[in-house]
Structure formats: structure tokens, C-alpha cells
Amino acid sequence: MSRIERRALLAGATALPLARPGLLRAQARGPVQIGLLSDMSGPFRDVGGPGNRVAAELAVQDFGGSLLGRPITVRQADGQNRADVSAALAREWIDSLGVDVLADGAASSSGLAIQEVCREKKRIYIITGPATSDMTGAKCSPYGMHFGFDTYALAHGTGTALTRSGGDSWYFITSDYAFGHALERDTMAAVRAAGGKVLGAVRAPLNNADFSSFLIQARASGAKVVGFALAGIDLQNCIKQAAEFGLTRGGARIATLLVQVTDIVALGQKTCEGMVLTDSFYWDLNDATRAWAKRYMARMTTPPGLQHAAMYTGVTHWLKAAREVGGTDADAVAAAMKAMPVNDMYNADVRIREDGRTLHRMYLWQIKPEAEARHPYDYCKLITSIAPEEAWRPLREGGCPLIRG
Template sequence: MKKPVSNPIAHAVLAATAVLALCASPWSAASAAAQGGQPAPAASPASTGPIRIGVLTDLSGSLADLSGRGSVEAVKMAVEDFGASVLGRPVEVVAADHQNKADIGSQIANDWYDNKNVELIIDLPNSAVMLAIQELGRRKNKIVIGTAGGSSDFTGKACSPNGIHWVYDTYALAAGTGRTMVKQGGDSWYFITLDYSFGLSLERDTAAFVTGAGGKVLGSARHPLNSADFSSYLLQAQASKAKVIGLANAGGDLINTVKQAAEFGITRQGQKLAGLLMFLSDIHALGLETAQGLVLTESFYWDQNEATRTFSKRFFERTGRMPTMVQAGNYGAITHYLKAVKAAGTSDTATVMKTMRETPINDFMTRDGRIREDGRVLRDMYLFEVKTPAESKSPWDYYKQLGVIAAADAARPLAESDCPLVRNKAAAAKP
């Protein structure tokens, strides 16, 4: 695995190289000549030139499989399917690797906003990066759609009038997996947690469901991003005697944790592993022999119905892999955005955001979804169990659905929100 460079100057060079290389390659743009449509009003070059969408992602690190180049392809698919133009303006896609560093991500986003007229940034695996870009989008008056980062703070204390949390958040995962495990008797927990805003949010939200249901949290161990050795954390979890070991990490870190837990025989000794954020790509990397029996919560699975299968097969033809919920969500989010630009007759941020909120979300992934005032997309989530090797009938046949978490239960109630937009609205409504 490629390790991030520690030298700040090297960071900046790599960031610039990533942007330039991607802009010059087939990965960078999906554009075409304008195809009819309503002409944009005469204004500055920024409002009459190309509409640019930035995919800020992890192309080389532990989160690349769940987002990465697959996310770039999904955005390109959405742009191409829309006709590659809107309001008579070509739509272009630029992409770059934030290297899981908030400073690198901010440098790239600043350049995109200031010099490349990027209207929207999407994807953003790694919640620290996602939250940094949220703040930048607020200052620059640009739209930010988090599809890959999970921290519920994105629509909580860090919410923005220009921010949308599209696919999932840590509250939804906790409500699904955490609540279910307690109901099944897993009433004592120990967490192995990524020491970033995402992992800390996921542990916090899950712990609240565990204790709220009468369970106990016996402790937690926190690790840095891109860790290789989880033995000490697993030994602490094992020594706690907790019935459930909650894995509040993701990507390569999660895969390594599960593999090493299997080597230690932890599940054979009676403790259960709860993957609080697992993706199809993680199960593919682990293999069913290791991952079988894991319970997880997602907002999308490629084999749910004919519509999901149709999209996923198209995606597979381009990438050689079935899409994760993040990659599917990127397609849906960009399609919704382009529809809103067309309906609004402008790419103005406030006008487009208003249109996106007023328009129900209906696609192969989402039924009657909507964007709440805090930026949270209200959508159903699904509880899955990983199949055994004997149950799997074909490649990528990994999940069986256990249940549905309704949208109202999957989102933090507004009454409990610490989003300033919600609090200010409530205060204004009081006599």
C-alpha cells in the first residue's frame, strides 16, 4: 500500500501533479458539445463556460476500493447519461487524490474553486477531509456532497446551507447494526476505532444506541489510519470479555482487523464482530470464508432488484467490479444535481440547492428520498448478513437482506440535532 508522503512540500507537489495528471487523462473529464437546452443567461465566463464537477477522492490509499476510481467512473456515467451538457453548457469532471489529508484536500479544492470554476465537489472519503471541504464550500458558496465520508457531524454541528450528506452517516449505521446486535443479545461492547472524526463519530453514535437499549460499553482502543498491526487492539478487546467487538473503522484498516481477528480465533471463542461500516468491496477483499456471518448496514446492494442490477452491470462493464453504495450514490447525486440545474435555469448555488431540496429523489437506489434542512438525505437503509460460501451462487453474490431501517429511523431526529440551521429555524419560529 502506498503511504502518504510526510513532507509538506512533497504533499503540495503531489497534489498539483494529481490534479494536472487527471485533467490530462481519460479519468479527468466527461464532456461533449452542447446539445440544445435552455441557454444560460449572459454573464461572467464562470456562468457561461463549462459546468465542472470535482471528484475529490482516495485514489491510492486504504479507501480507494470503496470510492476511488470507481467513484470517478460513476460520476462520469451520470454526466454522460444526462447528455454531457445542461443549459447549453458542457459538463466536465475533474478528479484528484486527497491522500487522506485535510490540508491536501483543501489545497486542491481551493484551486478548483478559485482557478477552475468547479461548481460542486463530491465523494470525500475520510471524514476529516469531508468536514474541511464542507467549511471551504461554505466560505466559497459552493455545493459539497459527501457520499463517502460518514461523520454525522457533517449535518450536525458542522452543517452548511450548501452541504448534502447523500449515502449514509454514522447515526444510520449505529441505528442499523448497533441496535440489531443489542436486540440479539450482544449487550456488552468493546470498540476498535479509527482515531479520526469518522471513527470517533461512529463509536459515539453506536455507543449511544447500545447504552440506550440497556447495554454496556466496556472500553475502546483507537488506532491511526493505515495501520498494519491490530494485534494489541484485538487482545485488549478479547480481554474485555465483551460479547461484541464493534469495528469503527473502514477500508484497508477494517479488512486487516477482520483478518487478524480470524487468525486469533476470536469469533470461535464466542465473541462477535460487528462491522459498523462495511462495503461490498471489503467483503470481496476478505472472501466469504472469512467474512461469512458478519452483519452490516448499507443503503444499496447491486442485486436488490432489476433496476439495481441494470446499473451495476453497466458499471461492471467499465470497472470490472460491482459498485459500492458510495459509487452508486455518486451517480444518483450528480443526476439529481444536473436535473436541478436544468429545472432552475442556472448553476447559482442557492437556487440549485433550493431546487434540489424541493425535488423528491427517485432513482434505482432511492425511493421518495428528500434532502432535509440540515442537508441529510432521508433514505431507507438495509440490514444485510454476509452469506456463507455455500449460499453464494455466483461471483459478487455476497449478501442476504435481513430487514429495512425506515428513513425516519435511520436519520437523527431534528429535535436532537445540533445543526445551527435547524436551531436557528426553530428559534425564529417561536413567538
């Protein structure tokens, strides 16, 4: 997206014009529009950002480039990780531009705001950036389909494994916004359920550069495990400073609760060696993921991460469902998306649950030593596979109002 287009969209978003039926009828005969509200300049740019557009365009290409005789276009704008900006852009795109489906969302606070707009306007929202489990819990929507990770799965994969292996006392350094709060909450629950205890937590502002005071408090706690409920550049800064600070010299282990391949690229494999992470996608998982990653890397300089794979999956599945029902009506497409199995380069007959949660198989990975790498970006070795019924929060424990009985 050009700077001019982005400025025009932001200016239009502040005006929030009413929908123009004549324009929308004309657009119904024009292109099918997929709109990505992303972080294009902040801490989540590398894990989502421009790579999400590449992933969406690969999905469109593989689908054939058109839907029911209409060409498919992908647009993208910077939601700035702000709920107000993201919600305003979502309204502008739907009301004035006739965008058919929204995707991404970046920060969880922005994603929750987008989900409310999509609920009101009856548009499918393909959730890939936001990780809070509230997206399919108390804040669930009939139109929200969560294709990425969520805080419950991340917490129960890494948190449970480390607690059971001896890390039975925890202290948290947590991003002070919706994602961090949810990840801390869900990991605390997993630690306690596994027999561990939580000694305390400290909150760090989003886009923070200096974690020294938080690391001092973590070391002073005496916890065996320090959980980083952080993401993107914030996570990278905290890991770097923890190494400089010597956090682990006193015997503490670091639990990086959300690590993506772009984080490892930025930090270096040597810095990340030994870290444990939970994820459903790894570019080197199998022949199909390697082939898809090669196509992605023809346009990007680093391997794709989970958010990029989730974008490909979500857009592909939405297009298949729209073709199945013969249109883009959100209620019909939502029903089809939940009825049809999800199949692509890393999912086989995966289903979307009633609350919108996509039930991927999850994996527990460990970053291998640099000396063991066989080729570029050969970072991870598999520890264990986690079945969907173990990885994701039970349906009736999430508080989703769509679930009755």
C-alpha cells in the same frame, strides 16, 4: 487524471491564488465542471476512488452530457485523506478553475474541511465518502448534501440489532480520526439505548497494519461484541487478523460497523460469512440496480458499493436541480435540491431534509455462506428494512445551526 495534472493541481493549491473574475466569466460559458476530491492511493481507494469517477460519468451520460447548453466534465484529484490538502485543492479548483460543484471527500476529516471551503465560496458539496453524522449535525452547511451513509444510521442499524439479540456488552476498536470517533460515539449511544453496556475502547491510527495489541485488549475485556469502528483497508486488516487471532473462539461476536461490497471481494465471502451490516444500496437489490451495476462493471472489476451509488445519485440530483433553476447558483440549486424528490435506480421519491441529510431507506444485511451464492458477488441476504424515520437521526437532535425553533 494524469500524474502531471495532479502535480500541477497540488502545486497550485499551495499558492492559493486569488480568484480572477475575467477567467471565471469565460469559464461560465465553458463546460460545467464537477470536481471529485477522492482517495486515489490510500485505504479508501477501492470503496470510492476511481469508481466514484465512473459513477459520476454514468450520471452525466444518463443526463444527456450537457447542462443548459454547456458540456459537462468530471475532474478528479487525490485529497490524500488530509484536510489541508483537500481544502487547498477545493479552493484552487473554485478560485482558478471555476469548478461548479464539489463531491466525494473520502475521509471525514477531509470532508469537513471541504465543506467549510464550500460554505465560504458558496458551492454545493455532494457528500459521499465522509460518514461522520456531524456533516449534517453541528458542522452542517446550507450547501452540504449528504448522499452516503452516516455514522448514526450505521450505528443504529447494526448496533441496535446485535444488542437486542443478546450482544449486550461491547468493546470498540476505533479508527483515530473524525469518522471513527463519530461511529464509536453513535454506536455507543445506540448500544446503551438498547439496554447494553460499553466496557471500553481503543484507538488505532489510520492506515494501520498491525492490530494485534488492540485485539488482545478486546479479548481481555470479556465483551460479548467487539465493534470495529473502521473502514477500508484498516477494516480488512483487522478482520483478517481477528480471524487469525481467534477472537471469536471465546464466544465474542464481531460487529463490522461499515462493510462495503469491495471489502467482501477483498476478504472473500468465506471470511465474511455471518457478518451483519447496514446499508442503503446493494448492487443486487432489484432489476434497476443490477442493470446499473452491469454498466459500472463494464469499466470496473468489482461491483459498485454505496459510495459509488451515492455519487451517481448526488450528481444526478444536482444536475436536475441546476436544470430546474436555469443555472448553477448554489443558493438556488440548494433550495431546488431540497424541494425536489430524489429518484433514480435505487431511490423513489426520497427527500433531502433541511440539514442536508438524504433520507434513504436503510437495510440490514447478513453475509450468506459461500455455498448459498447463486452467481458471482451474490453476497447478501436481507434481514430487515429500516424506514427513514427510524434509520436517521431526528432533525432536532443533530445540533445543526440551520434548524431553528
